[in-house]
Amino acid sequence: MEAADDRRGLRLPGPEGPRLLLLPGRQEPGPGDGGAPSQPQLQPGRAEHPTGDQDPEPPPARRPGRPERPRLRRTGPLRTSPFPFLFLAAAIGLGISAASAFPIPPGPACGLSFILLAAGWLAFAVRSDRTAVFFLLAAVAASGAARLALQDRDYERNPLHSHEAGDYVDIAGRLYRSPGREPDRDLLFIDVRTVGSGGAELPVRGHLRLSVPFARGTRPRLDLLAGDEVHASVRLSSGGAFRNFGAFSYERYLRGVNIHRRASTKTSLLVRRSAAAPAGSVRARISRIRCGIQAELERRFPAADGKDISPTGAVLEALLLGEDGRLDEATVENLQQTGLYHLFAISGGHIAILNVLLFSLFRLVRMSPRASRLALAAFLVFYTILVEGSPSVLRAVIMTLAYLAGRLLWKDVHVLNTISASALFLLLLNPSSLFDAGFQLTYVATLSIILFTPPLLKKLPRLPFKATELACLSVTAALGVAPLIARNFNRVTLSSLLLNFAAIPLVGLIMGVGYAFLPFAAAFPAAAG
Known part of the structure; x- marks a missing residue:
């Protein structure tokens, strides 16, 4: 309802006649304004109340000597980041770097990751968001350290990596990718199944990179596809390599590409295909397409002697x-x-x-x-x-x-x-x-x-x-x-x-x-x- 001076309010009944209850934030009409009689502002808990209004119920009295319990106060909400994966990737990278500089066994690294994760959830439960995020990122970093420790442990325990052989051994396995080509050699990537030495054949599994000399002008390159089974007489490398401090590590590179051992052979005559790749193998079909492209390039761009590619x-x-x-x-x-x-x-x-x-x-x-x-x-x-x-x-x-x-x-x-x-x-x-x-x-x-x-x-x-x-x-x-x-x-x-x-x-x-x-x-x- 509107009063005479355009002020808005509610008309309420009372013992002395209707009166105007003004909306909050307005001044009350005076006695000479021609409106309803003046009315004090209504505030809960005040002693003054207009006639006809009931007093509000007083709050219950607190027991004397009983201290008030402090309530958990939630910290301000964290601002949402448009790129959360950046922090996760940085955390796991930091953990991997730390594990490389200061090696830690997989067990303690995994345990630390679970402890930090539990601490993060506990911090989130007590409404401490920033502390929870810190612990969760630390858990991700510990997970990176644990992942590297597990990879290094599995690599060191691989049977082919730890196999001791001083002279030539006979290996049998299957090519897991197409042969690599270099000017003076072919590179075979073999998933080794067995290693034989001295008449005994042992089940040894692992990935081997075999270097086979290319006798230019004498014998053609090896015609093999991914998925072919091969037998070869090879000399296994002893492992290890010299390098400057902080320089490129070939051993770390081999771990990254999952090659457990290197080997070499004197001639391609010591390598033979024992069985072709399965007919329905997708890997073999892709390898055939790849080798077909290489053969087409060799045919159209031959070397001066016609034996290889220009x-x-x-x-x-x-x-x-x-x-x-x-x-x-x-x-x-x-x-x-x-x-x-x-x-x-x-x-x-x-x-x-x-x-x-x-x-x-x-x-x-x-x-x-x-x-x-x-x-x-x-x-x-x-x-x-x-x-x-x-x-x-x-x-x-x-x-x-x-x-x-x-x-x-x-x-x-x-x-x-x-x-x-x-x-x-x-x-x-x-x-x-x-x-x-x-x-x-x-x-x-x-x-x-x-x-x-x-x-x-x-x-x-x-x-x-x-x-x-x-x-x-x-x-x-x-x-x-x-x-x-x-x-x-x-x-x-x-x-x-x-x-x-x-x-x-x-x-x-x-x-x-x-x-x-x-x-x-x-x-x-x-x-x-």
């Missing part, structure tokens, strides 16, 4: 399949001096080029964005199988798949969060990958691009053909990885900042033409020439 064919083999073992020393040295070697060893750069090529193709045929992402994800999975799970390709593909999954499931995706999620997954899968130079270079370059490219683009003019974006990507990535390159390879090459402008589009063009030409040549050999 330097040009070796470059194409490195770009298309990631097999850089047959690059000659002069080419490798030139690529390292110019800082362009990363373009010829399949890594995140190749996956980025493939993404651009495929997205351009999908846009040309007018595919929807969702269908384009699904098709790209399927192709990347096939490509990872084709290169047989190369660590660098696996890293880049998992990073890309994490981003594509985020775009398919959610509207807004933080690139930093998806990259951190891929790093967390890879470290849980293989904690030794943290010490791999390729792992470090991949993520440092990606973080440098994410953090520094956007602010740099805002201060630079936009040039045609996306030259500004390419320059920013090249500069931020090169400067971000410069300390790691100096530490691991004892050199820093700044010429790549300029050479990348021409090299990256050229490499993309070569890869696009190569991937289109090889299936065409296989389907129509006469038209391909």
Whole structure:
């Protein structure tokens, strides 16, 4: 109801007639305003009350001498982070690094992880959010230490790794990936089943990398596929390697790629295939496709003597399949001096080029964005199988798949969060990958691009053909990885900042033409020439 002076209130009955109860925050009408009589403000617990109102019930008296119990006070809520996987990945990486510097048995590491996890839940139960987050991140770090300790324990206990053999032994097993090719040797990756010495054959399991000399001009290369069963007479390495303090550790690298022992043999005559791969084996089919591409490159780009592949064919083999073992020393040295070697060893750069090529193709045929992402994800999975799970390709593909999954499931995706999620997954899968130079270079370059490219683009003019974006990507990535390159390879090459402008589009063009030409040549050999 409104009073005469436009004030709002409620008309309540009373013994002296109706009166106006004003809403809170208003002044009461005076006696001369022509309204209802004045009314004091109603406040619970006050002694003054208008006539006709009942007194509120007084609060119950507290017992004398009984202290009031303090109530648990909840701290302010933590602000939600848009990239929680960044903190998880950093915590597990810190735990792995600590376990490498200060080795700890798996049992105490796992126990510490459970204790910290229980402490985190207890802190959360008493409403101490910040303490709970601290303990939970510490539990993740302890889990990283435990994961590395378990991997090292299993590696040291492997029967093939601990097998003692001073002379030649006979091994039997199955190839778990296609043979590697180098200018003077073939590399076989064998899942060993038995080891024989002195007429006795023992069941010994483990992964072996066997180096087989390539007698150029005398005998052809080994014609083997993944899944073939082989027998060989080999000499096992004694293990261990000399290195400078803090330098590259080949033993740690072998642990990261799950190779338990190295071996060598005098001649390829000591290696024979005892059984072919199963007919329905997917691994064998992929290996046959890979070896078919290599054979096509050798046929179209033969060496001067016609016995192997030419330097040009070796470059194409490195770009298309990631097999850089047959690059000659002069080419490798030139690529390292110019800082362009990363373009010829399949890594995140190749996956980025493939993404651009495929997205351009999908846009040309007018595919929807969702269908384009699904098709790209399927192709990347096939490509990872084709290169047989190369660590660098696996890293880049998992990073890309994490981003594509985020775009398919959610509207807004933080690139930093998806990259951190891929790093967390890879470290849980293989904690030794943290010490791999390729792992470090991949993520440092990606973080440098994410953090520094956007602010740099805002201060630079936009040039045609996306030259500004390419320059920013090249500069931020090169400067971000410069300390790691100096530490691991004892050199820093700044010429790549300029050479990348021409090299990256050229490499993309070569890869696009190569991937289109090889299936065409296989389907129509006469038209391909």
